[in-house]
Amino acid sequence: MDDNRFAELLGNAAIGVWGDMPRDIQEALFETAMRGHDDLRHELAKLLHDRHPRTQHPPHPA
Template identity: 65%
Template sequence: MDAESQFRNQLGAAVLEVWGDLPRDLQEAIFETAVRDAPDQRGELAKLLHERHPRTEHPSGA
């Protein structure tokens, strides 16, 4: 694994770890960037984040 891939993995793991503590606008910006090139994965990523950090559930409950 090259250094950039390693750093991406480390940063991704760190973001998952602190996701629930991030301000909502930052969560949304990171989320939108993450799914920009993979829109079919929106639901899966949202589900993962909601399961790990229930307080990040969308206000409408969806």
């Protein structure tokens, strides 16, 4: 098995348990995944929020 297949498996697992993760872990994983992929941020956020509605967090204080 190559690295891409392991990454796919791990990514699918993370999506599956996303709503059970602490917010700081969600944010760290999301930011790491989106590094260099700003064009996909909204799409991934929407996917995660649609699958796990309780992950809809209020905005960070300014």
